[in-house]
Amino acid sequence: MSRLKVRQIPFRFDEQTPYYWNPHNPYWGNAVNLVSMIGPAFERYFIKAIRQSIPHINDETLREDANLFCMQEGQHSKQHLAHLQALIKQHPGLEQTRLQVMASYEKLFERESIEFHLAYAATVELLFGPIAKFMVDNRHFLFQDCDNQVAALILWHFVEEFEHRNSAIDVYKHLVGSYTWRMRMALRVVSHLKEVALIAQSGMSEHAPTRAWKGTIVRGGDAGGQIFRDIPWVNLLRFIGHLLCSQMPLHRPDRLKQPEWATRWLADEASGKDMTVYAP
Numbered sequence: 001m002s003r004l005k006v007r008q009i010p011f012r013f014d015e016q017t018p019y020y021w022n023p024h025n026p027y028w029g030n031a032v033n034l035v036s037m038i039g040p041a042f043e044r045y046f047i048k049a050i051r052q053s054i055p056h057i058n059d060e061t062l063r064e065d066a067n068l069f070c071m072q073e074g075q076h077s078k079q080h081l082a083h084l085q086a087l088i089k090q091h092p093g094l095e096q097t098r099l100q101v102m103a104s105y106e107k108l109f110e111r112e113s114i115e116f117h118l119a120y121a122a123t124v125e126l127l128f129g130p131i132a133k134f135m136v137d138n139r140h141f142l143f144q145d146c147d148n149q150v151a152a153l154i155l156w157h158f159v160e161e162f163e164h165r166n167s168a169i170d171v172y173k174h175l176v177g178s179y180t181w182r183m184r185m186a187l188r189v190v191s192h193l194k195e196v197a198l199i200a201q202s203g204m205s206e207h208a209p210t211r212a213w214k215g216t217i218v219r220g221g222d223a224g225g226q227i228f229r230d231i232p233w234v235n236l237l238r239f240i241g242h243l244l245c246s247q248m249p250l251h252r253p254d255r256l257k258q259p260e261w262a263t264r265w266l267a268d269e270a271s272g273k274d275m276t277v278y279a280p
């Protein structure tokens with residue numbers, strides 16, 4: 001039996017949802033907005049690839065897991081889109097950027113093979129285990145005293161990314177299998193990710209307002225090296241180590257230890273707590 005649970009968290013994003021939701025580090029705030037800009041298209045792409053593959057999976061547990069993976073990703077996509085729509089209402093030019101990101105994933109889906117799509121999903125989802133652990137372990141630096149709803153959105157998303165960290169690689173291994181081919185495709189995956197990041201960041205810089213911060217002007221798409229400026233360097237080194245390990249041939253995502261806070265998040269959600277503002 002699969003251990004994944006599909007949760008519908010009733011976030012309420014509206015015109016009051018601030019673009020600059022993180023007053024301590026607008027660069028990190030912009031990086032999260034970037035996830036809401038790219039996430040719906042990116043997750044839709046994964047869902048399409050995995051749904052098309054499910055009939056070819058001949059292991060019942062894996063089929064069930066793949067289906068629940070799609071349902072979790074569907075919820076992520078829906079809630080990031082709701083967040084993005086709230087930003088678009090305030091800054092309508094962002095709609096054009098959303099459509100451009102969408103179109104890039106649609107073209108990619110038409111252009112490449114199903115094996116490539118599964119490799120893309122597996123490679124990126126392998127990174128999400130370490131990213132989730134990093135976000136949760138450093139939650140006080142990244143999310144304290146911010147807009148709680150945006151913080152809760154991204155923390156919910158990544159707790160579930162941690163929960164389904166095995167799904168996409170398990171599907172890839174079952175249906176395609178080759179590690180070396182996936183690694184060869186990784187360059188194309190990175191190049192596509194760079195392409196959509198560029199579309200999203202330049203659109204967000206063009207259509208969202210700027211913010212004066214610590215003597216500089218931050219544009220809506222600025223999310224460079226400053227995003228982790230408050231994180232102790234040992235934590236960053238550990239994070240880089242985990243990211244590298246995630247791409248090794250014998251890596252098993254479930255060996256990554258679940259952070260204690262993520263365990264608490266799961267228990268609190270199961271007990272019926274309000275998770276729409278659940279943040280440090």
Ligand SMILES: [Fe+2]
Pocket residue numbers: 043072073076077157161
């Ligand atoms: Fe997701």
Ligand SMILES: [Fe+2]
Pocket residue numbers: 073125128161164
């Ligand atoms: Fe995921």
